[in-house]
Amino acid sequence: MSAVPTPSAGDAGGVVDPAAALRFQNVSMVFPDGTKALDDVSFEVRRGEFVTIVGPSGCGKSTVLRIASGLLRGATGHYSLADSNIGYVFQDATLLPWRTVQKNVELFAELHGLDRSERDRRAAEAIELVGLKGFERSYPRRLSGGMRMRASLARSLVLNPKLFFFDEPFGALDEITREKLNEELLRLFVHENFAALFITHSIYEAVFLSTRVLVMSSRPGRLVAEFEVPFPYPRADDLRFDPHFAELSGKVSHALREAHS
Amino acid sequence: MTTTMGPGAELEIRDKLQKAAPAGRATMKERLGPIGVFVGFIGLWYLISAWAIEAVFNKPKFLVPPPHEVIQDSFFGTAKIRNEMFKGVLLSAEVAFLGLLIAIVIGMALAVLMSRARWIEKSLFPYAVALQAVPILAFVPLIGSFLGFNFTARVFVCIVISLFPIIANTLFGLLSAEAGQHDLFTLHGAGKLKRLLKLQLPAALPSIFTGFRISAGLSVIGAVVGDFFFRQGEAGIGRLIDVYRARNDNPQMYGAVILAALLGIVVFWLFGQLSRVAVGRWHEVTGQS
Secondary structure, eight states: OOOOOOOOOOOOOOSSSSSSSEEEEEEEEOOOOOOEEEEEHHHHHHHHTTEEEEEEESSSSSHHHHHTTTTSSEEEEEEEEEESOOOEEESSSOOOSSSSSHHHHHHHHEEEEEEEEHHHHHHHHHHHHHHHHTTTOOHHHGGHHHHHHHHEEEEEETTTOOEEEEEETTTOHHHHHHHHHHHHHHHHHHHHEEEEEESSSOOHHHHOOOOOEEOOOSSSBBBEEEEOOOOOOOOOOOGOHHHHHHHHHHHHHHHHHHOOO | OOOOSSSSHHHHHHHHHHHHHSSSOOOOHHHHHHHHHHHHHHHHHIIIIIIIIHTTTTGGGGGSSSHHHHHHHHHHSSSSHHHHHHHHHHHHHHHHHHHHHHHHHHHHHHHHHHHHHHHHHHHHHHHHHHHSOOGGGGGGHHHHHHOOSSHHHHHHHHHHHHHHHHHHHHHHHHSSSOHHHHOOOOOOHHOOHHHHIIHHHHHHHHHHHHHHHHHHHHHHHHHHHHHHHHOSSOOOOHHHHHHHHHHTTTHHHHHHHHHHHHHHHHHHHHHHHHHHHHHHTTTOOOOOO
16 A cells, blocks of 8 residues: 555556456455345456446445455455555545645645655646646635536546546536536546546446446346447547437346346 | 536636625624614613612612713722722633633543544543533532632633533544545555544544633633632632622622623634634634624
8 A cells, every 4th residue: 555656657567467457256245234235246347448337226336346445344255456556536525625625636645655746746737637727725615516526536646546446426416517527537538548447326427438337236236237338439428319329328227127126 | 638618617606606695794784783782782781770770670779880880980990990900800811711721732632532442432531521510619619628729729620611612522523524534544544643633633623613612611701700719819800799799899890790701702702713713714613703
């Protein structure tokens, strides 16, 4: 956890399997109270891939991220990260209200002991990337929900992770803001070339963003279907009105309904 | 980089919403209201002093001197009275501030300690609660026999009376950091000290200042009323109230009461300002003007 990667680590060294950023093999999770959260989950996220897990509420989607990131212990099976430097964006922006946007974005760099000029430089770059330039000195309470999420994204970019976890980051936003942020996230994805594991219960969001969509069943969570999304990046707004997009969304929806029953 | 949507638009809407319900600017009514109440209060005082005290309450007139007489006799009368009052209020203020300061140091240290582990909290908190339930002023004779009747004993009363709100509010604040915020620190391998300094203490600040304000008020009460109870040693503003009452110096007694009240108000205001300076930029400070 102590190793801070250099800002422009094009390809991290020391990776066991050069293709996989994250690998789950037969992972199950039973909470101490006996609730079975995950049942024999296996998948991998390859470098540069955008994988989304869709599933009904409470199916254990978020548990996957919490296990993979080390926040939750006690899972059985094998799981491994290529690099412990990960970006993690929560459903809430979880900004620290007593810090300005700039200071919030600097937080992780500060926790890892980077010096001031380096923190400043990285934060300024990240703030620019998410389109928050001009709001560096604003406190979170003065920002809208969408802007807070941008700040949260900027914060996760500061250590230049090559793997991102997104736990329904746009679930609390209105639809237009959500679509805009989806498009901007894809722009970042193409620009920064990271791998992503994204959690959502919106089928359209999943299909729009991903290279691959995994469908998870109700608790205990099990992966029941997998869809390759063939649309090339960069993807534009009007992809949402493409008949192929509608067709694929229909298939995912169907699989999700089956998983629900 | 090209942004499809300027986030400025979102801020603009928020600004408009805030203008619809202005937080900073007071309307004419809001400004004149408090002044009106004050004028009404003085009027009522004159009414009682000039008429009601005899006609309604059937008591001698000198019991309620009119406001101008109180001000004249207490603050513009003999130098002896003025000095007495000045020294008295100063002494009480010193007692209150020192007591509060010590309570802040001890209280915050205890709260930090309790926030470290559940079992420490479980072991200590009941006694903090008990401390609050103790009618400390009833123990004044006892305290006197140990610590005497002067400065030390009075400060001690202030410490005891103002300790609990500081412990309780600090502890509540330290434990108020959200789980998601803790997760961030866990993900980046932050140790206990970093977590305390960069997450828990800042998160606790609004609550800590609420505790300060409550305790500041209590400490003044401890200083003034404790003084009243001690009946010995150097006279603070509380004792003076009693002295003037015994001498039937009613205007001076009212003057001393006003000073005691002012001391309380000033201290409360001071801590309100302090809290505004410390957390006002990111946290809505309510409950004072």
